[in-house]
Amino acid sequence: MKKYISDFVIESSEKLHANYGLLKLKPVEGVLPDILPGQFCQVEIKNSKTTFLRRPISVNYVDYDANLLWLLVRRAGEGTNALVDAPEGEIVNVVYPMGNGFTVPTDKQKKLLLIGGGVGVAPLLYFGEVLKREGVEVNFLLGARSENDLLELDEFKKRGNVYLSTEDGSEGEKGFVTTHSVLTQKWDMISCCGPMPMMKAVAKYAVENGVDCEVSLENVMACGVGACLCCVEDTHDHGNVCVCKEGPVFNIKRLKW
Numbered sequence: 418m419k420k421y422i423s424d425f426v427i428e429s430s431e432k433l434h435a436n437y438g439l440l441k442l443k444p445v446e447g448v449l450p451d452i453l454p455g456q457f458c459q460v461e462i463k464n465s466k467t468t469f470l471r472r473p474i475s476v477n478y479v480d481y482d483a484n485l486l487w488l489l490v491r492r493a494g495e496g497t498n499a500l501v502d503a504p505e506g507e508i509v510n511v512v513y514p515m516g517n518g519f520t521v522p523t524d525k526q527k528k529l530l531l532i533g534g535g536v537g538v539a540p541l542l543y544f545g546e547v548l549k550r551e552g553v554e555v556n557f558l559l560g561a562r563s564e565n566d567l568l569e570l571d572e573f574k575k576r577g578n579v580y581l582s583t584e585d586g587s588e589g590e591k592g593f594v595t596t597h598s599v600l601t602q603k604w605d606m607i608s609c610c611g612p613m614p615m616m617k618a619v620a621k622y623a624v625e626n627g628v629d630c631e632v633s634l635e636n637v638m639a640c641g642v643g644a645c646l647c648c649v650e651d652t653h654d655h656g657n658v659c660v661c662k663e664g665p666v667f668n669i670k671r672l673k674w
Contacts, residue, residue: 438501453518454544461510491536527605534611545576564588
């Protein structure tokens with residue numbers, strides 16, 4: 418897919434939580450191109466003397482009607498802090514859309530479960546929207562430490578069935594997503610994004626139950642174009658590959674987990 422380097426204006430900057438912000442960006446010129454669910458952006462950090470590299474941020478949602486690109490950002494350091502705290506009206510430069518996307522099934526009868534943990538829920542919202550438009554039933558299993566860490570629930574509920582899991586039991590079932598009772602149902606396909614231990618546990622469940630599974634990796638990325646080799650992942654078919662170019666979405670059969 419063609420890549421773009423574009424200036425965006427921050428139309429809306431909303432604090433969802435002390436550690437999370439939702440940015441809605443509008444292109445300064447033109448309209449948004451086709452973007453696949455699961456792709457990401459490389460966002461420039463302005464006016465920082467120490468943050469030289471762009472920050473990789475998953476595409477949270479694409480509102481073509483309003484010409485808005487949504488980015489859900491978690492505070493993880495100086496760069497992401499600057500994005501979360503950026504004021505409305507500020508201009509940010511973005512390279513996008515990067516990487517590949519989740520697989521949209523051709524068989525609309527397949528039972529899909531989209532599993533997200535923490536800020537890993539971000540790419541699943543847009544994926545759910547695309548699936549819904551394609552006539553596929555959408556099911557989300559979202560996990561967090563507590564009810565206060567669950568993000569964008571109203572948006573997820575607009576697009577499918579939502580099952581919740583919190584470690585402290587404050588919302589939904591108590592425990593991890595991999596212990597949720599919804600996993601006792603028969604699923605044809607799982608799409609997952611979140612902390613690495615969670616994704617590996619979901620992958621183990623998928624293998625043991627014969628479920629096709631894709632995961633969106635969050636390896637450390639610096640350049641976004643496969644030059645710096647920061648984000649390499651070992652695979653069965655092609656050895657070490659750059660997640661930013663061949664991913665971030667991988668079928669678990671490829672990964673040496």
